[in-house]
Amino acid sequence: MNNILDTFKNSFLAENNYQIFLNGLLNTLILTFASLILGILLGLLFRKMISSENKIIRRLGSVICTIFVEIPTVVLLMIIVYIIFSSISFPVLLSAIIALTLKAAAYHEGIFEAVHKTVNQGEIEAARSLGMTKWQTYKKVTFPQSFEAAVPLLKSQFVSTMQETSVVGYLMILDMTMAVSTITDRVLESFLGYVCITVIYMLISFFVKQLLNILLKKVKENII
Numbered sequence: 759m760n761n762i763l764d765t766f767k768n769s770f771l772a773e774n775n776y777q778i779f780l781n782g783l784l785n786t787l788i789l790t791f792a793s794l795i796l797g798i799l800l801g802l803l804f805r806k807m808i809s810s811e812n813k814i815i816r817r818l819g820s821v822i823c824t825i826f827v828e829i830p831t832v833v834l835l836m837i838i839v840y841i842i843f844s845s846i847s848f849p850v851l852l853s854a855i856i857a858l859t860l861k862a863a864a865y866h867e868g869i870f871e872a873v874h875k876t877v878n879q880g881e882i883e884a885a886r887s888l889g890m891t892k893w894q895t896y897k898k899v900t901f902p903q904s905f906e907a908a909v910p911l912l913k914s915q916f917v918s919t920m921q922e923t924s925v926v927g928y929l930m931i932l933d934m935t936m937a938v939s940t941i942t943d944r945v946l947e948s949f950l951g952y953v954c955i956t957v958i959y960m961l962i963s964f965f966v967k968q969l970l971n972i973l974l975k976k977v978k979e980n981i982i
Contacts, residue, residue, distance in 0.1 A: 775941045779951075782937025783958065785851065789923040789933065790962075792855045794916060797862025804867035805874075819867075826864035831922045834861065839929055854926045862919050869911045876907040902977050909974050913967050920962065934958065 807819025826834070835857045843853055877900055885895040927936035938951035 775944065778932070778940055779934070779937045779954075782932045782934040785926075785931060786920070786923050786933045787962075788851070789854060789858060789926065789931075790916075790920045793858035793862050793923075794919050796855070796859040797866050797919070800859060800863035801866025801870060804863055805870040808867065808871070823864040823867050826860045827868075831857065831861055832925050832928055835925065835929060850929050851931055854923075854929060854931055858919060858922060861922065862915065865915055865918070869908060869915065872911065873904045873907045877903045905977050906974060909970050913970060916966050917963050920959065 804819050804823050807815050808823070810816045810819070829837075835854060838857050839850060839853045881899050881903075882895055885899045886892075890898065923933050924935040926933050927939070930936075932940070934955045938948070938955055941951055942948040
């Protein structure tokens, strides 16, 4: 027990190492939630493009999504930082958010496509035949079915997006993984640090998944 306490003190309390860890945690949360939220919005735009009646827009949307899905996250980060924004002074954290957003958006487009196919068109037609407006039909029929189908996929995508933030250390951005690496170099002890970030990643995933479950329950309650 004393050895564990000593390791904890050396890893997190000595030389204010906890500040490095907290800064890394903050950047991880910023990168994850910013790219997730923006990715959902951009993913909706990609889905709109791919479902467009205009052949050029439809093809353009498909090509864009394919590129962002296929290209490795690290390579996309390097392209944005060292090629696209190489000639201007642009915050590297924002560059990382842009890269992660583009990746998340491409995956979310696929989620929205899959979810759209799960909606029962017969129920939509039945709702309209009962005199419901488009908004009432969407609120009572389309959205609940879509959201229920999307929740498991959104959970998986959140975990994937959070995991991908660990590569931003290549750009010298202090996320949780790089924070632990920095602390390890100082104290020459890695076990406790990596155990801590493993637990934190799992806790974040757990709380977000529970939040989505609560939202799904609220959606179902509103249509009963």
